[in-house]
Amino acid sequence: MAPLLVLFTVLLSTLFICFLFYSRIVKPKTEFQKVFDTLPAFLLNLNHFPTNFAQDITKYTRLVKVPGLKILFTADPVIMQHTSSTNFHDFHRGPGIRDACDALGESIFNLDGNEWAERRKIYRSFFNIKEFSSLANRAILDKVERSLVPVLDHFASPKQGPQATVDLQELFQRFSFDTTCCFGLGYDPKTLSVPWPEEVPVVRAVEDLTEVVISGSTAPPIVWKLQRWLGIGKEQMMNKTVKILDDFTSQQLSWLHEERQKGCGERYCLLMSYISQSKADEKIPKDEALALILAGKGTVSATLTWFFLFLAEHPSAEAKIRQEIQDIIPDDDVNKFHLFNTKELSKLVYLQAALCEILRLFLPVPNLVKGSYGPRVLPTGHRVGPNTLIVLSLRVMGRLTSVWGKDSLEFKPERWITEKGEPKHEPAHKFPAFNAGPRICLGKDVAFMETKAVAATIVHNYNVQIARGQDTRPTNAIIVKMKDELRATISKRWS
Secondary structure, eight states: OHHHHHHHHHHHHHHHHHHHHHTTOOSOOOHHHHHHTOHHHHHHTTTOOOGGGOSSGGGGOEEEEETTEEEEEEOOHHHHHIIIIITGGGEESOTTHHHHTGGGTTSGGGOOHHHHHHHHHHHHHHHTSHHHHHHHHHHHHHHIIIIIHHHHHHHHSGGGOTTOOEEHHHHHHHHHHHHHHHHHHSOOOOOSOSSOOSOOHHHHHHHHHHHHHHHHHHSOHHHHHHHHHHTOGGGGGHHHHHHHHHHHHHHHHHHHHHHHHTTOGGGOOHHHHHHHHOOOOTHHHHHHHHHHHHHHHHHHHHHHHHHHHHHHHOHHHHHHHHHHHHHHSOGGGTTSOOOOOHHHHHTOHHHHHHHHHHHHHSOSSOEEEEEESSOEEOTTSOEEOTTEEEEEEHHHHTTOHHHHOTTTTSOOGGGGBOTTSOBOOOOTTTSOBTBOGGGOOTTHHHHHHHHHHHHHHHHHHEEEEEOSSOOOOBOSSSSOOBSSOOEEEEEESOO
C-alpha cells in the first residue's frame, strides 16, 4: 500500500500545482483552450478532441511548463512543415522519447541524426527495388484470396445463423499482421484463418505495446518512470508484452538465418535483405522486425476499421465505389464474385479518395512529437530549446476549417478528386498521414495497395451491416483504434 500512497500523493500534488498555475490565466478562453489549459486532461484526452473544436486552431498554439520540461501543444501546419521538412535537421524525435519508447530498441523509429540517416538509406534501397514491390503486392493479393475471403465466407455462411457477427477490427488487425509478416519477415503466422482462433497472444501483444509507447511518449518522464518503478498502469504490461514479442521475433530471425545458410534466395523479404546488407548485431534485426510489425499492422487495420464504419453511415459513398468497380472490371464479372489485380486497384480513384478522407479525419497516428537540438525560434514566434517537447496534433490538423474549409468535419471523398477525375495530392505538412519531409513513410504505396485490395474485395462481394449501439470512440494509443469491437454481420452479394 505504501508505494500506491506515494503515487497518489505525487499525482494529487501535481494536479493541484497545475490548477494553481492555470488559474492565473484570466483572459476569456475558448473551449479548445480549456482542453489545453489542463495538462493531465490533455494527456488523457489526446485523441478525443470534440469535433466542434476544429476551427482556426493555429492561433491557439500554447506553451505549457511542467517541472523540468516545456511542452508546446500545436496543430499548426506551419510548425509541422518547419520541424519536419524545411528545418528538419534542427529537430529530433523529442527529449527522452528514446527512453520512453525503449521497447522499440535500436529500430529506425528510435533513431536520429547520422544513425537514422544510415538506416533510412538501407531501407530506401529495399523499397525502391522492383522485387520488393512485387513481393508486397503478391503477399497482399494472396492473403486476400487465401485468408480474407475464406474467413468472410465462413461468417457469411447460413450455418452461422442470422445473428452471427464478426469483429471487423480484429479481422483487419489479423489480416495486416499476417501480410506484414509475409513481406517483412518472410513468414505467414496465419492468424487470419478458419477455424477462427479466439485469441492470438502475439497480435494482442502488439496492441498492448502501442498503448505503452503512447503513454511514455506523451507523458512527462516522471510519470511513466514512476509507473514502471511501481509496476502499475500501462507500464505493468510491459514485461509480459515484450517477452511475447521477443520470443516471436527471435523465432522468425532464427528461421531466416537457417534459410540464408541454405541459400534460399527465393525467400526474399525485407528483414532478410536487411540482414544481408547490415553488419549489425542480433538485437538490431529483432528491433527492426518489431518496428515493421508495429508500423505495417496498426496503420492499415485502423484505416480499414474507420472506413467501414463511415461507409455504413454514408451509403451514397458505398454506391459510388460499387459503380466505380463495375466500370473497371470485365463485363462478365460485374454481377459475380471478383478478385482484383493491381492494375484494377490502381484505377479506383473514388475508393482511394474515400480512404484519404478517412485518413484525414482519423489519422492512425494522431500525434507527432518533436524536440529541438538547440534554441530555435519557430515561424510562429514561439521559442523552443533542448528541453521543449513539441506535440503536433495531426488529428486536429486534419479537421482545421482554416486548412480544409467550412466542411472540414464532413466525410467528403470528392475533395480528393480533381476536375479531370484524377487523384488530388496534398502537401505532406497539410496531410501528414504518412509523416512529412525526410521521415515520410517509405511504405505509403504498399499501405494504399493493401487497404484498397481489402476494401474493394469486401465492398464488391459482400454486404456489411454494422451492429448498433457500439462504442466507436478512438483509443489513446500510438496507433488509434476503436475503443471496443466493431461487430458486423456479413452476407454474400452473389450466389
